[in-house]
Amino acid sequence: MKKIYGNKYLIDTFDKMNINGKTAHALILYGERGSGKKLIADYYTSALLCERTQNGKPCGECNSCRNAESHVHPDVTYVKTDGKLEGYSVKTAREIISDAFIKPNNSSGRKIYIFRDCRNMSVQTQNMLLKLIEEPPDYAYFIFTAESKYEFLATIISRCICLGVSLCTAQEAEISLAESGYNETEIKKAVSCFHGNIGKCIEYISDEKIRSQIDLTKRIADSIIKGNEYELNVTFYSVGSERNELYSVFSIIDNLVRDCAVLIQDKNAENIGCFRDSALALADIMSSYQAIQIHNKIEEAWKAIQANVNASLAVTCLCAEIMQIRSKKF
Numbered sequence: 001m002k003k004i005y006g007n008k009y010l011i012d013t014f015d016k017m018n019i020n021g022k023t024a025h026a027l028i029l030y031g032e033r034g035s036g037k038k039l040i041a042d043y044y045t046s047a048l049l050c051e052r053t054q055n056g057k058p059c060g061e062c063n064s065c066r067n068a069e070s071h072v073h074p075d076v077t078y079v080k081t082d083g084k085l086e087g088y089s090v091k092t093a094r095e096i097i098s099d100a101f102i103k104p105n106n107s108s109g110r111k112i113y114i115f116r117d118c119r120n121m122s123v124q125t126q127n128m129l130l131k132l133i134e135e136p137p138d139y140a141y142f143i144f145t146a147e148s149k150y151e152f153l154a155t156i157i158s159r160c161i162c163l164g165v166s167l168c169t170a171q172e173a174e175i176s177l178a179e180s181g182y183n184e185t186e187i188k189k190a191v192s193c194f195h196g197n198i199g200k201c202i203e204y205i206s207d208e209k210i211r212s213q214i215d216l217t218k219r220i221a222d223s224i225i226k227g228n229e230y231e232l233n234v235t236f237y238s239v240g241s242e243r244n245e246l247y248s249v250f251s252i253i254d255n256l257v258r259d260c261a262v263l264i265q266d267k268n269a270e271n272i273g274c275f276r277d278s279a280l281a282l283a284d285i286m287s288s289y290q291a292i293q294i295h296n297k298i299e300e301a302w303k304a305i306q307a308n309v310n311a312s313l314a315v316t317c318l319c320a321e322i323m324q325i326r327s328k329k330f
């Protein structure tokens, strides 16, 4: 079974639930993308299905554990998303509701439904699922993962146990990546960018596209530092209009301005973003207020893109706004 780094509190909570026979039927696991929510969902799933748990922990060796880990257990459903926005539709919710009332056929007598990466789930879908999680069959369990618990309606949140998944330390990330067989140079580069976010470190090492995205974002940061609006526009434009790519670039720049705001207050503070040197350079030319203003503009631009505003237009506006904020003295 894959070792989980950090999040000891969560694992202890699950183990205690299992020992006391009070397992949560509806769970929301929330945290940054790459923080290990899916791995933790897999742990809880194995713990619910394991044929011989020890101190509440899944054994990792029985058929149920092995099938759960390889995502082939017949009583675990990884609910599929559909549509352009990759959300969970009303049709899917209806199918899950009918399936949930068919009894399980495994020896643990449980059925588990996992809704991964919940984002923009419609009110209608959530209301349908609410009825199910309010009064679930005894054997049914529902696990939702999302970047924020506020992706869900208050009524859903109140029916679920909500647990935040934290990042591990940079040192733990290094150990975990070395155990997975990555080489030292790759690990060092990845951890300097993504710190204790193991998921993003792996993406960085294994995906050429992510590495070029990071290079591109570094050039965006340099253009802001130099105050070169033309270069900023051209570089931002080359990201393209694909939502997921824009979202990653927006997040990296947002972390950069967050780091800048923190480093203005304390030059030795830890950074969460990819480029410590760029954040320090920005901290020399901007005030915290300017950094926060840029953060707000990034958020506005992202909301506009989600509301179907033309991506190039939103990006052009954002570049102009960033430059205007950068050049003002507050």
Ligand SMILES: [Zn+2]
Pocket: 049, 050, 051, 052, 053, 058, 059, 060, 061, 062, 063, 064, 065, 066
């Ligand atoms: Zn087992």
